[in-house]
Amino acid sequence: MPSAEYVTAFVTLFVVMDPIGLAPLFIALTQGMSARARFGVGLRAVTIAAILLTLFGLFGDKILVGIGISMPAFRIAGGVLLFLTALDMLFERRTQRREGQQAEPEHDPSVFPLATPLIAGPGAMATMILLAGAPGADTTHIVLVHLVMLAVLSCTFTLFVLASPLERLLGRTGTMVVTRLLGMLLAALAIQFILDGLKGAGVMG
Numbered sequence: 001m002p003s004a005e006y007v008t009a010f011v012t013l014f015v016v017m018d019p020i021g022l023a024p025l026f027i028a029l030t031q032g033m034s035a036r037a038r039f040g041v042g043l044r045a046v047t048i049a050a051i052l053l054t055l056f057g058l059f060g061d062k063i064l065v066g067i068g069i070s071m072p073a074f075r076i077a078g079g080v081l082l083f084l085t086a087l088d089m090l091f092e093r094r095t096q097r098r099e100g101q102q103a104e105p106e107h108d109p110s111v112f113p114l115a116t117p118l119i120a121g122p123g124a125m126a127t128m129i130l131l132a133g134a135p136g137a138d139t140t141h142i143v144l145v146h147l148v149m150l151a152v153l154s155c156t157f158t159l160f161v162l163a164s165p166l167e168r169l170l171g172r173t174g175t176m177v178v179t180r181l182l183g184m185l186l187a188a189l190a191i192q193f194i195l196d197g198l199k200g201a202g203v204m205g
Contacts, residue, residue: 079193089183
């Protein structure tokens with residue numbers, strides 16, 4: 001396939017994953033963590049997302065058909081889970097737990113919601129299925145599509161690493177404001193996932 005199509009694939013995955021938009025979400029979800037802890041969370045999240053997207057790029061259509069799950073159903077489930085996270089951000093439940101007198105295990109958002117559904121969400125998984133399963137795709141094409149996906153994830157991880165300096169720039173008050181604002185945006189994104197899922201299932205026109 002022409003190299004221009006892989007540039008298009010990169011742009012498509014970049015827009016779907018939105019690394020720039022994920023950076024402030026990463027700050028909000030890892031609020032109060034050290035730079036070292038954030039590095040670990042970011043690395044785990046990107047690694048898990050890479051594994052998930054690779055699986056969906058290779059076997060996604062077979063997995064969903066095999067277990068009887070449609071992509072609209074997958075979008076709805078991701079939207080519901082994301083909405084629960086948005087509620088935590090809006091009402092500062094996570095911060096209150098950390099600042100309480102009783103010690104609790106430190107929250108690790110690397111698997112949920114960072115790896116999925118934020119990085120490897122229904123849109124990214126569906127995109128990998130479509131890109132890897134293009135008509136006439138051979139082994140070389142599938143490998144190149146996965147290399148493009150890894151390039152986008154590298155951009156995502158780079159922005160995660162820069163999260164701590166961004167938080168210092170914002171300060172505690174600025175971070176709280178951003179956290180609540182992003183909670184609202186996350187809630188809206190979650191509802192959009194659900195609406196897209198309902199439309200895809202034919203429930204809504």
